[in-house]
Amino acid sequence: MKSSRLEVVEMQIATGSRIVIHGTRVGDAERHGEVLEVRGDDGGPPYLVRFDDGGESLIFPGPDLELEHRGDTPGPS
Template sequence: MRAMVGDRILVHGRTVGQQDRQAEVIEVLGPDGTPPYRVRFEDGHETLMSPGPDTVVRHIAEDA
């Protein structure tokens, strides 16, 4: 998985009824765009994240 600052990360809910969450990549800490990433979720919460199989990166260029 590779991401750049500004890309969006979509984390799918893991259980029935759990909502998907979106976060913006605000810092890439791995080499060549690899995890871990510092992300900011919609509610303003920031965390360090190493995305798992329930995660999708939406690149800035895809949204344009």
């Protein structure tokens, strides 16, 4: 029988990274933005983010945040 193992994947968030924060409730929109500054020790949070709607926030990411990768959208077949 295989033992189960939890793999931890650390995000590499840096100045210029694009992020997406998923809505936490039904009907909440996703927020997309760019990291302007990494203010934590060793590249950790908090992060100053400019969202695509022009707003800026200092965030401590939760499980609803992921890195946005350009080119992940499937193209025409």
